[in-house]
Amino acid sequence: LFGSLLDTLLLHLHLFIFKANPFTPHLTAPWLIGLWINFSFILYAHLREYFLKYIRMSLLATMGFPLAYYSGFLMGAVTTPHGYVAFVILGLFAGGSFPCTLFLYERYTQRTTPAK
Numbered sequence: 001l002f003g004s005l006l007d008t009l010l011l012h013l014h015l016f017i018f019k020a021n022p023f024t025p026h027l028t029a030p031w032l033i034g035l036w037i038n039f040s041f042i043l044y045a046h047l048r049e050y051f052l053k054y055i056r057m058s059l060l061a062t063m064g065f066p067l068a069y070y071s072g073f074l075m076g077a078v079t080t081p082h083g084y085v086a087f088v089i090l091g092l093f094a095g096g097s098f099p100c101t102l103f104l105y106e107r108y109t110q111r112t113t114p115a116k
Contacts, residue, residue: 002101003036004028006094015086016069017079052106054099062095 007028010016021029043051051057066087072078080086 002098003039004033006097007032007036010086010090015080015082015089017081019077019079051102054103057099057102058095061098062091065094065098066091 004027007016007018008026011018011028018029018032020031069078069090070087073080
């Protein structure tokens with residue numbers, strides 16, 4: 001959910017334009033929603049203990065999100081009218097919000113998990 005909301009926000013701020021998107025300008029592309037579902041399910045399920053180190057996650061998100069979007073830019077899947085500034089804004093936003101989202105998710109799931 002976080003990734004799809006992030007992509008929709010980036011779309012509305014005109015920082016990135018996603019190709020092959022029948023929902024433009026309202027929602028992110030369906031193929032990006034699929035990527036986010038795979039990313040969140042597979043990585044979190046297998047690397048949960050690494051995701052819970054919030055400072056490390058913040059640094060990785062600050063660098064990783066812009067690199068991922070830049071690779072999409074190089075492949076022609078995304079364009080940006082603002083150049084490299086959009087990648088810097090993405091990195092700063094992801095570095096701050098991604099670890100916070102993981103923290104809130106962990107707190108929510110700990111409260112709703114039944115006692116053994």
